[in-house]
Amino acid sequence: xxxxAYLVLENGKTFQGxxxxxxxxxxxxxxxxxxxxxxxxxxxDRSYWGQIVCHTFPLIGNYGVIPADFESDxxxxxxxxxKQWCQAPSNFRSEGSLDTFFQEKGVVGLSGIDTxxxxxxxxxxxxxxxxxxxxxxxxxxxxxxxxxxxxxxxASSTKERYVVKPQGAVKKKIALLDFGLKKNIYRELxxxxxxxxxxxxxxxxxxxxxxxxxxxxxxxxxxxxxxxVEIIENLKEICGLGIPMFGICLGHQLLALAHGxxxxxxxxxxxxxxxxxKNLETGRVYISSQNHGYAVVSDSIQEGVAKELFVNVxxxxxxxxxYLDCPAFSVQFHPEACAGPLDTQELFDxxxxxxx
Numbered sequence: 301x302x303x304x305a306y307l308v309l310e311n312g313k314t315f316q317g318x319x320x321x322x323x324x325x326x327x328x329x330x331x332x333x334x335x336x337x338x339x340x341x342x343x344x345d346r347s348y349w350g351q352i353v354c355h356t357f358p359l360i361g362n363y364g365v366i367p368a369d370f371e372s373d374x375x376x377x378x379x380x381x382x383k384q385w386c387q388a389p390s391n392f393r394s395e396g397s398l399d400t401f402f403q404e405k406g407v408v409g410l411s412g413i414d415t416x417x418x419x420x421x422x423x424x425x426x427x428x429x430x431x432x433x434x435x436x437x438x439x440x441x442x443x444x445x446x447x448x449x450x451x452x453x454x455a456s457s458t459k460e461r462y463v464v465k466p467q468g469a470v471k472k473k474i475a476l477l478d479f480g481l482k483k484n485i486y487r488e489l490x491x492x493x494x495x496x497x498x499x500x501x502x503x504x505x506x507x508x509x510x511x512x513x514x515x516x517x518x519x520x521x522x523x524x525x526x527x528x529v530e531i532i533e534n535l536k537e538i539c540g541l542g543i544p545m546f547g548i549c550l551g552h553q554l555l556a557l558a559h560g561x562x563x564x565x566x567x568x569x570x571x572x573x574x575x576x577x578k579n580l581e582t583g584r585v586y587i588s589s590q591n592h593g594y595a596v597v598s599d600s601i602q603e604g605v606a607k608e609l610f611v612n613v614x615x616x617x618x619x620x621x622x623y624l625d626c627p628a629f630s631v632q633f634h635p636e637a638c639a640g641p642l643d644t645q646e647l648f649d650x651x652x653x654x655x656x
Contacts, residue, residue, distance in 0.1 A: 306434070337639055352379035364398075485636045517548075575587070580607075598616075
C-alpha cells in the first residue's frame with residue numbers, strides 16, 4: 301500500500317488516494333485526457349505545464365518507461381492522477397517503471413481515486429484548480445481558486461537557438477519557434493529534408509529574416525495564448541516577411557491573435573487522441589490528436605483576412621485557419637501526433653508545397 305494522499309478541488313470536493321512517485325504538495329489546474337495509450341508522450345508534452353493530468357483510461361504504466369518515445373527532455377505536468385499504475389510493466393523497450401521515473405523527475409503521482417467521477421465533475425463544472433496533499437484540512441480554498449498558470453511559454457521555450465539537420469541533402473531551411481514544442485514536429489520536417497533551426501519564443505522578425513529560411517513553423521505550447529503580448533507583436537512583424545508559415549496548437553492561436561482575432565477558454569478543453577475534425581474545403585473528416593484548453597473564436601475571424609479551414613465535429617469550435625493576407629495556415633490539433641492517429645500528417649506536405 302502506498303502512502304495516503306488527497307486531491308482537493310477548488311469547489312471543496314476531496315478524493316482520497318495513494319501516492320506514487322515523488323513526495324510533496326502540488327497545486328495546479330486539473331485537466332483530463334482520454335488517450336488509451338501515449339502516457340509517455342503526455343508526460344513529456346510541455347503543453348501540460350502548470351497542470352495536473354488525470355487519465356480516463358484506468359491502467360497507466362503497463363509498457364513502462366521508454367525514453368525514445370519522449371516528446372521533450374523535461375516533464376510537462378506538475379502532477380499525475382491515475383486509477384491504477386502498473387507495478388510490473390512488460391515491454392521489450394522498457395527501461396523502468398513509472399514510480400521510479402516519477403521519483404527521479406520529482407513528479408507527484410496519485411492513484412486509487414475515482415477518476416471517472418473526477419472527469420465527470422470537470423466535464424460538468426469545467427476545468428478547476430486542485431492540490432495533491434497529505435493534509436486536506438490545511439488547504440486554503442480561496443488561494444486555490446486564485447491560482448493561475450502564468451509565464452508558461454517563457455518557462456517552456458528553449459533559451460538558446462539550435463539546429464537539427466536531415467541525414468541527406470538539405471531541401472529547405474525552416475525556423476521553428478519553440479513555444480513548448482514536441483520533438484516530433486521537427487522530426488516530421490527533418491524527415492522531409494528540412495534543416496530546422498529551433499528558435500526561442502521571443503525571436504524577432506529581423507532575426508528570422510537573417511537566417512535566410514524558406515519557411516516558419518510555430519509550435520504548440522502551454523498556457524493562455526493572450527498572455528503572450530510580446531510574442532503576438534513579434535508575429536505581426538513576422539507575418540509581414542511573406543515567408544510561408546505553418547502553426548500548430550498554441551502557434552495557431554498566437555497567429556490568430558496577431559491578426560486581431562480572439563481566443564477563449566474552453567469549458568474543459570480537448571485532450572486525447574480521438575478528436576474528429578472536418579476540413580471545410582474538402583468535407584473530409586479526420587481523427588486527430590489534441591491537447592489544448594483554449595480556442596480561436598470563429599466569429600472573430602475577419603472575412604478577407606482569413607477563413608476557417610477546420611472545425612471540431614463534436615462542438616463546432618475552430619480547428620484551423622487559412623490566411624488570405626499572407627502565405628500561412630494553422631491548425632488547432634497535432635498533425636505530428638505522437639501519440640495519436642497519423643491522419644493529418646499530409647499537412648506537413650502541404651507546408652512544403654507552399655514553400656515551393
